Each structure stands twice: as structure tokens, then as C-alpha cells.
Amino acid sequence: MKKDDIDKIVGFLGRPYAELAAENIFPEVEFSEIYPGSESVYILPEEGLGLDFLAENKVLKALHITLKETYEGTSVYKGELPEIFFREWTRRWFSTCSVSLSLLGLRF
Structure with missing residues (x-):
């Protein structure tokens, strides 16, 4: 997926x-429930991308x-990252984190 998307x-x-x-x-795509x-x-x-x-x-x-793969089988996003959110950060910096980045509104 492109960063503009x-x-x-x-x-x-x-x-x-x-x-x-x-x-x-x-x-x-079809919607899924975490539980009924x-x-x-x-x-x-797309892999590593959830809505x-x-x-x-x-x-x-x-x-x-x-x-970043935090456990075996984790799907990792490989597309472009939007610059507006990551101007000072790089994919390499995020790869040192062991958590998923979650955008909720505009909060990290």
C-alpha cells in the first residue's frame, strides 16, 4: 500500500x-469479530495493517x-509509511520497538 493510501x-x-x-x-474484504x-x-x-x-x-x-514481528507468525507491514506521522522517525527506529504502532485518531 502506498503512503498516500x-x-x-x-x-x-x-x-x-x-x-x-x-x-x-x-x-x-469481509469483517471479522474478535469474539461473537x-x-x-x-x-x-494487507499484511501488518488492520482497521x-x-x-x-x-x-x-x-x-x-x-x-516488527513480535512473535513468530506476526504479519509485518511492508508498505510505505506516511511522512506526516514519521518525519523524525524511521522504519529502523521502529524496528527496535517490540510493539505494534497503533494509530487511534492522531494519538500514538
Whole structure:
């Protein structure tokens, strides 16, 4: 995925999935639940990239980008990173972290 696409996704935080899907940033994918009856559903449009939505209205609430394998089998995002969030940071710096970067709104 291109960094411009990530920027677009961030711009859809707080908006319904239908609006995001209309942008054709990634192929349509099925929603999954963490457990039956969960208040959140998610999609994994690309390895290392997850989008969380409110289950009742499919409003985008979080974007998760995994930059380092923290345990065997972790999917790592290999696409471009948006410069607006990482001007001072580099992929190499993040690779020293043992956590996933989670963008919730514009907070890290």
C-alpha cells in the first residue's frame, strides 16, 4: 500500500466503512469479530495493517500498523509509511520497538 493510501485511511477515522470502500484503496474484504457479540469488528486489507470498526455502524475507530514481528507468525507491514506521522522517525527506529504502532485518531 502506498503512503498516500494510509493518509487517506487516517482521514476516514470516525467515518463509516461505506465511505472508505468508495475510495477503492483496497479490495473489499469481509469483517471479522474478535469474539461473537464483540463491540468491534476488523478487517485486514494487507499484511501488518488492520482497521477496527464499531460493530453496530461500521465506523472506523482505529488503524493498526505492525512494523516488527513480535512473535513468530506476526504479519509485518511492508508498505510505505506516511511522512506526516514519521518525519523524525524511521522504519529502523521502529524496528527496535517490540510493539505494534497503533494509530487511534492522531494519538500514538
